[in-house]
Amino acid sequence: MNATTTSASNISGKSAGDSLRFYGVWLVGIATLILLPMIFSSGGSLTSFSLIGIAIVFALSYNILLGQTGLLSFGHAVHYGLGGFAACHVMNAVVSHGWPVPLPFIPLFGGLGGLAFAMIIGWVMTKRAGTVFSMISLGIAELVASSSLILRSVFGGESGISTDRTALPKMFGWTFGPQIQVYYLIAFWLVISAIAMYALTRTPLGRISNAVRDNPERVQFIGYDPHVVRYIAFCFAGFFAGVAGGLAAINFEIANAAYLGAIQSGLVLFSTFIGGVAFFFGPILGAILVTYLQLGLTSVTGVWQLYFGIIFIGIVMLSPGGIAGLIMMHRPLARAGTLQTVIPSYVVAAVPTLALACGVILTIESIARTHSGQSSPINLFGVAFTPASPMTWASAAILIVVGFFVARLSWRRVADAWDRAATIARDRGYLA
């Protein structure tokens, strides 16, 4: 049991290798953002990347609440939406008054919009954590969503508030008409926001937020008022959600009631949770995956929400730590050099699991398509199945039954491989 001595060698002063790796990760991330549109330059991928960038900022802001401070909000989109509306109004005001504010500064106003609302309602909301907070957040979200349809002058009613991003003063000769320029604007704000939000976790406030999450009672006996901690965290989350909303307003050139609705609030919870709340990069992975799935699935199936639900339940049940938790589980194995013990078992297990998934998909699609009167074939890896034909049902049944039993066997193998790898890692002192 010398695990702790090995891993405990350094914490206060990071070693040179650690900080090199740390900055390396950030630099790789930034380089990826810069290079991505050069590799995938189609209009479709630019749009996707832009949406993913916005979703990442939004999910990271949500994790200030959920992962860092332990606040489960059901209404985070309120700040996102208000940020979007604020951005649209500021853009229109800039244009009509001829103010010298170029487009890249607009997300800041989105952030201020989200922040302003957080500062106003936050004090009451964060008085209590837990269920009380969650319920109030739900109530506020309903309140704002319904007001948005009543206060037409502010929210533009059903049609929303539209704007023209190209009418703002140019910057560096960029009009921000082409999607690529919007993408880089989003990427810029993504980098700034991600760095800022990461830095926030390394401040006294960030550390105490974690303490409030773990044990709000004890925090009071080391000098801190958990209410104040929650309030400040809430304001930061509101600000960055507003930034994301501002970016969305720029991207779509419109803000409407859907921005601050329950679906949007659910989506950010979903992304953050799937990605994993315990690690800073978790929500990033979640936002990428969910946005990508959302864009991809909507074009191939009418019941994409059903798949979302299945994925969500699957991750919550199998890996409560989300994707990030799953990845980080392997870190001690990688350090101990026993990763090769488990990887082959994953590959083996992937085959029957995939077969099982295909069977489920065939079943779902058959039912969904026959019920909606569609007869378009179900395309699975290049094989076309006619919905609800005997052939399809038979394939689905075989895939599910055989897939299930083989998958069960192969996952037991994975568990065994894990035990072996973990034992070695423990012996080598990389796992407690």
Added chain:
Amino acid sequence: MTAAIELNAVEKRFGNVGIIRDLNLSVAQGERHAIIGPNGAGKSTTFNLISGHIRPSSGEVRLNGDVISGLGPFEINRRGLSRSFQVTNVFSRMSVWENVRCAVLWATGHRYAFWKNVDSLPEVRERTSQILDDIHLTHRRDVPAGLLTYAEQRELEIGITIAGGANVVLLDEPTAGMSHAETDRAVALIRRLTEGKTLVIVEHDMSVVFGLADRISVLVYGHIIASGTPEEIRRDPKVKEAYLGEEAH
């Protein structure tokens, strides 16, 4: 000199049940004061009343002469009073290092700062390592507090309590559940870490109590029936009857 802690006619009722009845207690500056009494006597409740965890139904609590009853726990803590808990109460998902560091932050003046990097605050780092050294947990600094052994958690509990440098320290059964060796170590630790401070300790282990305390108060059914030096308490017939008698078998 004003007393470090003073309780005047403090009462606490939960519903109709009077748990603390007409409690009067005075602890001098720099004194090591033990509170003993049978299970359910109200010792932890007394700590809760002093530390602001709950409010007295009536009566007043003073810290260094100032009335503190009615203040929140964090306000009382900022005035220099810190307490530990009978049931370990730490930040279980955070590392040992983080636990202690959080307890150092307010006292070093960093409060809610969101513009400072917590890793580059030298006085915070030094004080945290000092405390970790003191509680013998340096080798466990990166372990999540929830994974520590019971005795280690109790030591961390003490570490968090004293980390802020409070001048008045309340320890609620710090050695409960420890082995003899662990108890001896913990007592030595407490003695050293509370040097020059005012200490109030609730303890069931009589050897700890009589070895450590300058004065002892005996609490029975929410009322202090005797208060005095260890010698006086040992000789007090009321105490013998109410408490020590049953303890000593």
